[in-house]
Amino acid sequence: MNPPKRALAFLRWFCREDYLEEIEGDLTEIFVKQSQSSPHQAKWKFTWSVIRYFRPGFIRAFRNVNQSAYGMYISYFKIGWRNLLRNQGYSFINIFGLALGMTVAMLIGLWVYDELSYNTYHKNYDQIAQVWVGGTDPETQEIVGHIAVQQPAAFALKNNYSHYFKHVVLAWWPGDNTLSLGDRKFIRHGQFIEAASLEMFSLDMLQGSYNSLNDMHSIILSRSTAEAIFGKDDPMNKTLKIDNRMEVQVTGVYEDIPRNSKFGDLKFFAPWPLWVTVMPWIKQSETNWDNRSFNIYVQLQPGIQMEEANAAVYDFYFKNLPKDLLKQAEKWKGFMQLLPMNTWHLYSELKNGKPTTGRIVFVWLFGSAGGFVLLLACINFINLSTARSEKRAKETGVRKAVGSMKSQLVAQFLSESFLVVVVAFILAAGFTTLSLSWFNELADKDISIPFSNPVFWSIVMIFIFITGFMAGLYPAFYLSSFQPVKVLKGAFRSGRLAALPRKILVVVQYTVSVMLIIGTIVVYQQIQHARNRPAGYDRESMISFMMTDPAFKGKQEVARQELFNTGMVEEVAFSSSPLTQVWSSAGGFSWQGKDPAKDTDFDLCYVSHTFGEAVKWKLVQGKDFDLEHDYDSSAIIITESAAQYMNLDNPVGELITHEEDKIRYHIVGVVKDVIMGSPYEPVKQTFFIQNRYDYSNIHIRLKQGTGTAEAVAKVERVFKQIVPTASIDYRFADDAYSYKFSQEERIGKLSGIFAVLAIVISSLGLFGLASFVAEQRTKEMGIRKVLGASVANLWRMLSKDFIILVIISCGIAIPVAYYYMDLWLEKYTYHTGLSWWIFLVTVLGALTLTLLTVSFQAVRAAMMNPVNSLKSE
Amino acid sequence: MKHYTLGEFEELVLLMVAALHDEAYGVAILEALEEKLNKKLNISAIHVALKRIEDKGFVKSRFGGITEDRGGRRKKFYVITALGKRMLDTQYELRNSIYKQIPKISFS
Numbered sequence: 016m017n018p019p020k021r022a023l024a025f026l027r028w029f030c031r032e033d034y035l036e037e038i039e040g041d042l043t044e045i046f047v048k049q050s051q052s053s054p055h056q057a058k059w060k061f062t063w064s065v066i067r068y069f070r071p072g073f074i075r076a077f078r079n080v081n082q083s084a085y086g087m088y089i090s091y092f093k094i095g096w097r098n099l100l101r102n103q104g105y106s107f108i109n110i111f112g113l114a115l116g117m118t119v120a121m122l123i124g125l126w127v128y129d130e131l132s133y134n135t136y137h138k139n140y141d142q143i144a145q146v147w148v149g150g151t152d153p154e155t156q157e158i159v160g161h162i163a164v165q166q167p168a169a170f171a172l173k174n175n176y177s178h179y180f181k182h183v184v185l186a187w188w189p190g191d192n193t194l195s196l197g198d199r200k201f202i203r204h205g206q207f208i209e210a211a212s213l214e215m216f217s218l219d220m221l222q223g224s225y226n227s228l229n230d231m232h233s234i235i236l237s238r239s240t241a242e243a244i245f246g247k248d249d250p251m252n253k254t255l256k257i258d259n260r261m262e263v264q265v266t267g268v269y270e271d272i273p274r275n276s277k278f279g280d281l282k283f284f285a286p287w288p289l290w291v292t293v294m295p296w297i298k299q300s301e302t303n304w305d306n307r308s309f310n311i312y313v314q315l316q317p318g319i320q321m322e323e324a325n326a327a328v329y330d331f332y333f334k335n336l337p338k339d340l341l342k343q344a345e346k347w348k349g350f351m352q353l354l355p356m357n358t359w360h361l362y363s364e365l366k367n368g369k370p371t372t373g374r375i376v377f378v379w380l381f382g383s384a385g386g387f388v389l390l391l392a393c394i395n396f397i398n399l400s401t402a403r404s405e406k407r408a409k410e411t412g413v414r415k416a417v418g419s420m421k422s423q424l425v426a427q428f429l430s431e432s433f434l435v436v437v438v439a440f441i442l443a444a445g446f447t448t449l450s451l452s453w454f455n456e457l458a459d460k461d462i463s464i465p466f467s468n469p470v471f472w473s474i475v476m477i478f479i480f481i482t483g484f485m486a487g488l489y490p491a492f493y494l495s496s497f498q499p500v501k502v503l504k505g506a507f508r509s510g511r512l513a514a515l516p517r518k519i520l521v522v523v524q525y526t527v528s529v530m531l532i533i534g535t536i537v538v539y540q541q542i543q544h545a546r547n548r549p550a551g552y553d554r555e556s557m558i559s560f561m562m563t564d565p566a567f568k569g570k571q572e573v574a575r576q577e578l579f580n581t582g583m584v585e586e587v588a589f590s591s592s593p594l595t596q597v598w599s600s601a602g603g604f605s606w607q608g609k610d611p612a613k614d615t616d617f618d619l620c621y622v623s624h625t626f627g628e629a630v631k632w633k634l635v636q637g638k639d640f641d642l643e644h645d646y647d648s649s650a651i652i653i654t655e656s657a658a659q660y661m662n663l664d665n666p667v668g669e670l671i672t673h674e675e676d677k678i679r680y681h682i683v684g685v686v687k688d689v690i691m692g693s694p695y696e697p698v699k700q701t702f703f704i705q706n707r708y709d710y711s712n713i714h715i716r717l718k719q720g721t722g723t724a725e726a727v728a729k730v731e732r733v734f735k736q737i738v739p740t741a742s743i744d745y746r747f748a749d750d751a752y753s754y755k756f757s758q759e760e761r762i763g764k765l766s767g768i769f770a771v772l773a774i775v776i777s778s779l780g781l782f783g784l785a786s787f788v789a790e791q792r793t794k795e796m797g798i799r800k801v802l803g804a805s806v807a808n809l810w811r812m813l814s815k816d817f818i819i820l821v822i823i824s825c826g827i828a829i830p831v832a833y834y835y836m837d838l839w840l841e842k843y844t845y846h847t848g849l850s851w852w853i854f855l856v857t858v859l860g861a862l863t864l865t866l867l868t869v870s871f872q873a874v875r876a877a878m879m880n881p882v883n884s885l886k887s888e
Numbered sequence: 889m890k891h892y893t894l895g896e897f898e899e900l901v902l903l904m905v906a907a908l909h910d911e912a913y914g915v916a917i918l919e920a921l922e923e924k925l926n927k928k929l930n931i932s933a934i935h936v937a938l939k940r941i942e943d944k945g946f947v948k949s950r951f952g953g954i955t956e957d958r959g960g961r962r963k964k965f966y967v968i969t970a971l972g973k974r975m976l977d978t979q980y981e982l983r984n985s986i987y988k989q990i991p992k993i994s995f996s
Contacts (some may be wrong), residue, residue: 018959034939036951040961041914041931047957067932072939 116392123385150347223267395780412502432487525824551689564741588629637684946972
């Protein structure tokens with residue numbers, strides 16, 4: 016017969032410990048006696064008695080419910096905090112270093128997140144693709160292709176593949192257009208596109224609907240643009256003019272697309288049919304399978320997989336081309352494929368027709384750089400805590416002797432590292448917030464910290480956890496494994512082996528830092544190398560712009576004359592494409608001595624006869640265009656690489672025929688290569704053809720020695736008079752050229768900053784270690800000094816260890832860096848070499864920095880008066 | 889020294905502790921008192937009184953050996969202290985002296 020369990024448990028729960036035994040015993044005794052006569056009553060009696068004990072004087076103090084565990088943790092943090100305060104120098108190095116590392120990791124994390132979420136703004140992200148057409152070059156056997164597609168292909172896709180595609184949308188290339196409201200003009204980036212695109216790209220329509228582009232004379236504006244043009248007025252149904260030749264009505268306003276989308280820079284959408292009306296050639300090419308100029312976007316039918324659709328369109332050409340063109344398609348093994356939206360940004364580069372690389376390379380590169388910098392900071396923490404373990408050894412010994420278990424000590428040291436990590440995180444969050452706007456500018460991004468996002472916080476928690484563990488685990492296990500007897504007897508010495516992991520970690524740190532520095536120098540070298548490459552023309556004091564307004568037509572000669580009259584202009588020229596891009600290329604040329612089997616391919620640029628004078632290209636052979644002599648004849652100037660490609664030693668005077676058009680050109684001169692495409696690629700063979708009509712670009716060379724601002728103002732005034740409707744978006748040639756380097760420069764800057772931070776963090780750690788070693792060897796130094804060692808001797812002795820470590824790091828870093836940078840440079844056809852001085856400079860730099868860091872401590876220790884150092888303790 | 893008073897029930901318990909001498913523990917006191925008073929008491933009342941007089945210093949306690957019928961719990965034995973004894977003595981004398989002042993009146 017047992018007393019009622021619940022009542023007993025209740026008693027045990029509330030009763031004072033010192034009373035419990037007596038009360039429980041007495042109650043049980045009574046219960047046992049009573050239960051012999053009436054068990055039921057005994058139970059009741061027992062319970063009733065227990066309840067009567069529930070009164071002041073018998074209830075224990077409930078404040079210390081979890082006394083054991085809770086108090087322990089409080090004590091851990093208290094001890095940890097006191098330790099931080101006692102060693103402020105080390106704490107600063109630890110926390111500040113870790114905060115720096117975390118800031119870098121956070122910035123990079125945000126950047127990587129931004130890159131990975133590119134285009135995900137669009138709800139149909141998984142179902143949107145762009146059409147890409149290509150084939151195998153019969154000569155090189157390479158797969159080549161483009162996103163520029165023939166117009167009839169779009170119609171065939173719409174008609175014959177409707178069970179795969181929900182929408183097939185034809186679009187023109189996005190471009191800058193002038194939107195004008197009365198006299199006010201706004202240059203905005205926009206796209207002419209078919210109406211279904213609004214639903215396809217899931218625009219957030221603030222006004223209007225997904226049907227807003229159905230009418231031919233309509234336009235939808237982004238919110239920012241609508242506000243810029245109309246201010247507070249309602250933009251709906253207002254009339255605008257595009258490029259002064261298309262009258263449109265605003266039928267909708269959409270929320271601006273975020274910048275990390277392919278369409279993020281588009282400020283308006285206008286209907287495709289409107290574009291066709293102003294571009295008669297597009298109308299004419301509706302059935303032309305030779306003209307590849309258009310973009311086609313598709314959205315899959317629900318339930319259709321991208322692979323299915325891709326397989327279905329692969330043989331598109333053989334099913335849909337007219338009979339007479341099939342032969343050409345067979346020769347080129349033509350095929351069509353869909354580039355899914357998730358490859359547009361991260362895998363934008365196609366290798367052999369497959370999207371393989373692109374920005375994803377940088378995501379990996381920066382991601383690993385961020386991880387490394389964080390690792391360096393963690394290594395600092397590990398090194399300093401283990402190095403200082405001797406100081407804590409006594410504490411550990413006492414704790415163990417009093418009865419701490421190893422697991423409790425591990426918990427203690429881990430909680431200390433968490434304390435540091437949390438403090439560092441708070442600092443890092445501050446740093447990140449402060450540096451974000453600067454970082455955005457540098458990285459050309461629009462990133463914000465998603466403080467309200469639970470995903471962000473869970474990542475932060477994981478991040479803190481991982482860092483806390485990474486930084487605290489080794490010290491925790493190392494410190495807690497001390498043997499208390501040895502430690503307390505004072506026999507504890509961390510021997511040679513104890514310092515070994517520390518040394519290895521220093522080597523790792525410096526290896527990473529040196530590699531980052533070498534990488535940065537090489538990136539800068541490569542940019543500089545490409546910059547110094549002769550561009551083939553003079554980029555100084557020349558401005559160019561596009562003549563989009565139809566009012567320019569026929570005004571070119573007048574404009575040229577008026578510009579001369581300002582006295583500020585040396586020459587004016589016109590061309591079919593800007594100097595920084597190649598817009599057209601063609602094949603089908605033949606000349607004397609040409610290998611008849613060879614397919615030809617040239618970049619073409621149509622220019623006015625003054626072009627050479629204006630851009631100041633460098634003639635190698637022959638002469639420049641001459642209006643009087645070459646007025647009717649189709650004169651042509653070729654580049655050096657074209658002469659080489661055509662295998663002509665004396666090209667001047669030779670004739671070139673275009674097989675289909677039956678046009679004959681005669682070569683009047685040869686110029687040095689003009690870089691119009693990528694400065695990292697070899698220049699393609701180019702023809703400059705004199706032509707008097709098809710100009711869309713104007714180039715104005717300003718006179719040397721005139722004030723640029725004044726000259727530009729005068730030029731603008733001239734155009735205001737001649738073509739008052741046009742808006743002029745001019746650019747300086749050197750700016751336009753520099754823009755080609757912006758991507759590489761950005762990467763160079765970012766990696767430079769990371770490298771500097773990495774070296775700062777490593778140096779901080781080394782500084783801490785050096786000061787520790789100096790402190791540890793104070794007595795030894797004192798004795799050495801007494802025995803006659805000089806300051807220089809002692810300095811050398813202390814610095815030597817660290818210098819050896821850094822030399823080992825360099826020994827590892829250089830071959831690895833060489834391998835990877837060589838690989839990176841290989842990507843560029845026009846690249847710099849890896850010269851030995853880069854490595855030498857890096858090694859010398861690392862050594863100097865180490866010496867400076869270590870010497871500060873070493874010299875201070877060596878200068879100390881031996882009387883003091885020997886007396887201490 | 890603080891002047892402590894003794895409540896009626898406390899006095900009874902203290903008397904019983906003194907009477908039982910070395911055998912005074914919760915249940916024994918309870919049973920003895922129940923017998924003398926001829927009424928049922930609750931053990932908690934005894935404990936409350938015991939703790940109070942112990943706080944006041946009239947008794948002191950010690951643990952006894954383990955016994956089977958108490959579920960392995962030890963008994964707590966109470967012994968009266970000199971102070972307790974003195975307290976009982978003064979109480980007794982006080983009552984006695986007042987009692988003697990009562991005139992010999994017949995109530996029958």
